[in-house]
Amino acid sequence: MINISKPSIGKEEIDAVVNVLKSGMIAQGPKTKEFEQEFAKFAGVKYAVAMNSGTAALHAALYAAGVKENDEVITTPFTFIATANSILMQNAKPVFADIEEDNFNIDASQIENKITKKTKAILAVDLYGHPYAYDDVKEIADKHGLKIIEDACQAVGADFNGKKCGSLGDIGTFSFYATKNMTTAEGGMLTTDNEEYAELAKQLRHHGQSEKVRYEYFGLGYNYRMTDINAAIGLEQMKKINEWNKKRIDNAAFLSKRLGKIKGIKVPAVQKNCTHVFHQYTIIVKDDFKMKRDGLMEHLKQKGVGSGVYYPKPLHLFKHISKFGYKQGDFPVAEKLSQQVLSLPIHPQLTKEELETIAKAFEEI
DSSP, X not given: OBOSOOOOXXXXXXXXXXXXXXXXXXXXXXXXXXXXXXXXXXXXXXXXXXXXXXXXXXXXXXXXXXXXXXXXXXXXXXSXXXXXXXXXXXXXXXXXXXXXXXXXSBOGGGTGGGOOTTEEEEEEEOGGGOOOOHHHHHHHHHHHTOEEEEEOTTOTTOEETTEETTSSSSEEEEXXXXXXXXXXXXXXXXXXXXXXXXXXXXXXXXXTBOSSSTTOBOSOOOBOOOOHHHHHHHHHHHTTHHHHHHHHHHHHHHHHHHHTTSTTEXXXXXXXXXXXXXXXXXXXXXXXXXXXXXXXXXXXXXXXXXXXXXOSSOGGGSHHHHTTSOOTTSSHHHHHHTTTEEXXXXXTTOOHXXXXXXXXXXXXX
């Protein structure tokens, strides 16, 4: 079976972990600080704060941005649940705007009519590795005095006009989960040019205490720290991420050239001035294709090709979120695409033979 994802862990990562284990400093320590410094350079920001997950980074970003109880944060209903859950963690309300069909990201034209006196921020997602509509969203945020939090959890290395994802908002967030373009097994990172935001994030990750003054607590905090074991893996992965992303982009070009000729299959679009790093290669199985999406999944499975649906149900339809008054029909583009999207293997370890197998599985239908 050609797996839809395949983490790449080499001798370098293993040796780095062993060295940390031998050092005796296995919690947050010098390797974590080094990882933060290197990642800040990579993302083109002044500060990076390592976390134990992308969800923790999102929570810390909202906290640092001053999102509080009864505030509203505008975001997309078509993403992983952590995006909306992080808003709920601050006792705020997720307010959704529908998405663009071409790139699956929030439709900027739908944002402005969602703004109220309670709106504090826009949480824009770079879904599948494609940057959000930076210029349009920033124009709206500046006009209304709103903060932008960028969920770049799937977009490490992507960029808009040469500006790296993670630097496109007031605060950026990343995930280094096992299936991401680069991994620390579990882990995340918050990025920003604002020193105050970085300090607040550090306080939240460490039980509400400043790392400058031990046992002085400035408020409620959590244990969101990254370990040096995770950071050691991340440092080695960073040396390879540009090469891996290039392979993903090349693999996507191969698949799009072949699948783009098939009636009823819409291949991923890449917007002007954007670098898409294809955390997922996601097609749309349109109504005029010869079989439904779920039937296609089964056909691919029989041909030894793994696939996945990201995501089968928009967030506004889950019980703990629909209680805010959301219902079926509120966001028609997101609801339609949840029944049509299908992600295919795109990871850098794919061979030419495996890419050929994927393409032929479609061409046989």
